[in-house]
Amino acid sequence: QSVLTQPPSVSGAPGQRVTISCSGSNSNIGAGFSVHWYQQLPGTAPKLVLLDDTTRPSGVPGRFSASRSGTSASLAIAGLQAEDEADYYCQSYDMSLSGTYVFGTGTRVTVL
């Protein structure tokens, strides 16, 4: 049911930089709707870590950043830390599906 595609997993050693891609289409990201990113630690509810394409909510470390281009977006985590090990989801809005919020397929980040 997810209309935004993410890689199933990415991994990196502590201190490294990892990126997560989020591929959409012209009815969601490509239409200009904002992209938001959520972090889900094991057994917990998702937490917003980036909103409006590039904005970090208060309390989110500066090592989290995001960008977008065309029908895609990406999340980058610089200086990877053990506490960053989690599932990450992108989210946008899709105008082709009776107007709905859509999520990415999710990416598991593993810290080696």
Added chain:
Amino acid sequence: QVQLVQSGGGLVNPGGSLRLSCTASGFTFVHFYMVWIRQSPGKGLEWIAHISSTGKHIFYTDSLKGRITISRDNAENSVSLQMESLREDDTAVYYCVRGPMVGGVVENEALDFWGHGTVVSVTS
């Protein structure tokens, strides 16, 4: 601080019904849309419904339309999700989420606060 406390959920037989509730605090409830999101075991996140601040505008995912009803009580700062004719593939964790603020661009607002989630297990 913003809190969304969920209740309801549990074990139900296929074909049964369930009502999920969510009580909000720490913000002006009547100023925000409210959203329900679910996550099936081992799966990703799925938007299922949202309701405007006044309750006048309601949206459902097509796959659940006719089996779910979202409602809110602004006097009680609560939002509910009534689910009927439950199937085994409705088994999931259901999250109550704060949606867009009135006056914002609904399509572009993030889902900034999430409840703890409540488990719905549909099994015979």
